[in-house]
Amino acid sequence: xxxxxxxxxxxxxxxxxxxxxxxxxxxxxxxxxxxxxxxxxxxxxxxxxxxxxxxxxxxxxxxxxxxxxxxxxxxxxxxxxxxxxxxxxxxxxxxxxxxxxxxxxxxxxxxxxxxxxxxxxxxxxxxxxxxxxxxxxxxxxxxxxxxxxxxxxxxxxxxxxxxxxxxxx
Amino acid sequence: xxxxxxxxxxxxxxxxxxxxxxxxxxxxxxxxxxxxxxxxxxxxxxxxxxxxxxxxxxxxxxxxxxxxxxxxxxxxxxxxxxxxxxxxxxxxxxxxxxxxxxxxxxxxxxxxxxxxxxxxxxxxxxxxxxxxxxxxxxxxxxxxxx
Numbered sequence: 001x002x003x004x005x006x007x008x009x010x011x012x013x014x015x016x017x018x019x020x021x022x023x024x025x026x027x028x029x030x031x032x033x034x035x036x037x038x039x040x041x042x043x044x045x046x047x048x049x050x051x052x053x054x055x056x057x058x059x060x061x062x063x064x065x066x067x068x069x070x071x072x073x074x075x076x077x078x079x080x081x082x083x084x085x086x087x088x089x090x091x092x093x094x095x096x097x098x099x100x101x102x103x104x105x106x107x108x109x110x111x112x113x114x115x116x117x118x119x120x121x122x123x124x125x126x127x128x129x130x131x132x133x134x135x136x137x138x139x140x141x142x143x144x145x146x147x148x149x150x151x152x153x154x155x156x157x158x159x160x161x162x163x164x165x166x167x168x169x
Numbered sequence: 170x171x172x173x174x175x176x177x178x179x180x181x182x183x184x185x186x187x188x189x190x191x192x193x194x195x196x197x198x199x200x201x202x203x204x205x206x207x208x209x210x211x212x213x214x215x216x217x218x219x220x221x222x223x224x225x226x227x228x229x230x231x232x233x234x235x236x237x238x239x240x241x242x243x244x245x246x247x248x249x250x251x252x253x254x255x256x257x258x259x260x261x262x263x264x265x266x267x268x269x270x271x272x273x274x275x276x277x278x279x280x281x282x283x284x285x286x287x288x289x290x291x292x293x294x295x296x297x298x299x300x301x302x303x304x305x306x307x308x309x310x311x312x313x314x315x
Contacts, residue, residue, distance in 0.1 A: 034181055041188035048195035068290040072300040073205025103285065129206065134290035138283045141292075142311045145209075155208060160293055162203035 068134040069163030077157055079127035080119065084144055086133040092118045103139035110146040119151035128153040207296050210308045227278035228269050228304055230262070230295060231312055232287050237295070239265040257291060263298050270302055279304040284312040 065085050083091040088101040090112065097114045104110050119128070128148050132141060148156055229246065231238040237257055240246030249261045270276060279299045283292055296307055 034185065038181060038185065038188070041185065041192060045188055045191050045195070048192065051195075067204075068293040070205065070207060070293055070297040070300075072207075072297055074208055076204055076206050132289045134288065134293075136289045137285065138287040138289070138292065138311070139285040141289060142283075145309065155210065157206035158209055158293070158296075159204055159206050162205045163297075 065131060065133050066135075067131055067159055067161050069161035071163050073160055073162055073164075074157075076129065076159065077127045077155075079125055079129050079153075079157065080122055081129045081131065082115065082144060082148070083131040084133065084136055084140065086135050088136075088140060090115060090144070093122070101140050101143065103137070104143055110143050111150055112143055112147045115144070115147045116151050119148065119153065123152060126152065126154045127157060128155070129157045129159055131159040207293065207300065207307070208305070209296075210306060225273045225276045225278075227280045228266060228276065228299075229280045229282065230266075230299070231282040231284075232257070232291060232295060233284050233312065234286060237262055239269070241269065257294065259294060259298055262295065263302065266299060266302050266304065270304065274303075277304060277306045279307045281307055281309050282312040283309065 064087070065083060081091075081093055083094075084101070085091075088099070089096060090098040090101050092115060097118060098112060101112070130144060130148070132144070145156060226242045229238075229240055229242065231246065236248060236250040238246040238248050239262060247265055249258045249265065252258050281292070281295060281299070292309070296309075299305075299307060
C-alpha cells in the first residue's frame with residue numbers, strides 16, 4: 001500500500017472562502033511548516049532545563065535584596081536559606097521570621113530565638129546559605145551568624161553575585 | 170485494485186502546546202542572576218582545627234572605620250588607611266596578603282575581624298581578595314573593641 005501524503009486538509013468553511021474561488025476544483029496546499037518551530041522549542045527547553053538545574057540548588061532572591069558581587073566564588077551548596085534585607089527583615093526559607101532586626105544591646109542577646117528555632121527544626125546538614133543585602137551593617141550580620149553557629153551549622157555559605165564577568169581586582 | 174491513500178501526518182499540535190507551556194514556566198521561574206557563595210567557618214569550627222594545621226599562624230585582617238589592619242598573631246599589624254574617596258585600599262591589601270602568603274605558601278587560614286558599622290559589601294570585598302590569593306579558610310568574627 002503506497003503511503004500518500006494528504007494535500008487537502010482544509011475544512012468546508014475554508015473551502016467556501018473566496019480565497020479558493022478560482023481554485024475550488026483544485027486542491028490547495030496551505031500547510032505551515034512547523035519543523036523549525038519545533039526544533040527551536042526543543043533546543044530552548046533543553047537549554048532552560050540545564051540552566052534550571054545547574055547547581056542542584058535554587059536560591060530565590062527577594063526583590064528588595066541586593067547581594068554584593070565577588071569574583072572568587074564557590075558553587076552553591078544544598079542547605080537552608082536565610083535572607084536578611086536592608087530593612088532588617090529576616091527570612092527563613094522564604095518565610096518572614098523576624099522584622100526590624102536590631103543591633104545587639106546589653107539587654108539583648110545575640111541569638112535570634114525565632115531563627116534558632118527554625119534552624120534547629122530543619123537541621124539536615126551543617127551547611128546553611130545566607131543571603132544578606134550589601135548595605136546591611138555587621139552588627140546585624142553577627143547576630144545571624146552567631147545564631148547559625150549556636151544552632152549547629154558550622155559551615156556558613158554567604159551567597160554573593162558571581163562577578164567574574166566584571167572583574168576589577 | 171486501487172491503492173488507498175494513507176494519511177501519514179504526525180499531529181504536532183499537542184507537542185507544540187506542551188513545549189510552549191514548559192518554556193513559559195521555565196522562563197518565568199528562571200533566575201538570571203548568577204549566584205555563588207563564599208564559605209565562612211564559624212568561630213567554633215576554626216578553633217576546632219587539628220593542631221598540626223595550626224602550626225602556621227593564620228593571617229589576621231581587621232576591618233575598622235579608619236582602614237584595614239593586616240598581620241599575624243603576636244606581630245604588629247600593618248595599617249592600610251582608607252583611600253581619599255573613603256574606600257578601603259584593596260590593591261594594598263592584596264599586596265600585604267601576598268607577602269604574608271609567600272612567607273608560608275601552605276597557609277590557608279584567614280581570621281577576619283569586622284567592627285560594627287562595617288557594611289556587608291566591604292566584608293565581601295576583603296574576603297574576595299583573600300580567597301583570590303589562596304586564603305580560602307576564612308573565619309569571620311566581631312572585632313573585640315566593638
